[in-house]
Amino acid sequence: MLELINIKKRYGESAYIFDGINLKIDNMSIVELLGENGIGKSTLLNIIGGMTTFDGDIKLNNISLKDDFQKYIKEVSLIGNTPFLYDYLTPAETIDMILSFLNGERLDSSLEGLIEKIGLYKYKNTLTRELSLGTKQKLSLILALLSSPNLILLDEPFVNFDIRSRKVILDYLKNYVMQNKAILIYATHSTDADLTDFSNQKIILKRNEQLNTVVLECGSREA
Template sequence: MLELINIKKRYGESAYIFDGINLKVDKMSIVELLGENGIGKTTLLNIISGMTKFEGEIKLNNISLKENFKKYMKGVSLIGNTPFLYDYLTPSETIDMILSFLNKKSFDASLDYLIEEIGLNKYKNTLTRELSLGTRQKLAFILAFLSSPTLILLDEPFVNFDIRSRKVILDYLKNYVIENNAILIYARHSTDTDLADFPNKKIILKTDEHLNKVVLVSDNRET
């Protein structure tokens, strides 16, 4: 389970972006995070991923982000909408480098299959700087799963994929969440009809005019 407890966030002395966000997400959940541009979806994902400071508490399977940062982070992968990659390494070299950081010599066969299905194998020896934005996004996606995370955070992840790759990746994500008792949270900015039945929980960030703060509106759904 992922727990967000009284999360507050502001930059410097400015007004709080969040002022008391609370949320519980069970295992095997696919959560869609919605809200208008600039309301704080990316900020919230960065908070959950340990990438930015905040007030409050976050726990993943009872592991505190603040009290046991390294252990918490072992279970988390974040894919941003502009992923950082090493321009002068090929996808093959990049994967090998990340595996070495993880002290692993190989990765799950399902990822090998996914690399083939989304066409990344065709560019395995091409410098990353020469790849299209969509292909770079595919590489970032593969890298995020090398550590077998239990919490996957995606920021507008599907916009640069071709239709077939989107379907293959969506199927992979659904199976991964179930087979690994994982949690997936992704921020979406635009309306995508092929994602209509993908999440089993929707969370909307919206401004409460009466309270003068951003609040969460949760909608649990059956898939």
């Protein structure tokens, strides 16, 4: 379970963006994060991903981000909307480097299959700087899955994928979440039909004009 406990966030001395957010998300949940541009979707993902300061606490399967950051962060993978990759390494070299950090020797067979299905294999020896944005996003996704995370956070992840690759990736992620009892949260503006049945929950960020803060509206995907 993922628990957000009294989360507060502001920049400098400005008013709070989030002021006391509490939320629980069960394992095996795929959560769609919605809201207008600039309302704080990326900020919320960065908070949950341990990438920015905040007040309050977050627990993943009872592991506290504040009390045991190193243990918490090992369970989490965050992919931002702008992939951070090493331009002068190839995808194969990048994967090998990350595996070495994780003390792994080779790819999981399911990830090998995913790489083949989404067309990344043919670019394995191409410098990353020469790849299209969509191909870079595919590589980022593979890298995020190398550590077998229990929490996957994706910020606008499907925008630049071709239709076939997106379908393959969505199927893979849905199976991954169910088989590993993981949690996936993704922010998106897309209304593509492929995403209609992907999530089983949704969170909508809305501005409370009276209090000048952002609040969460939660519900099932069918609601």
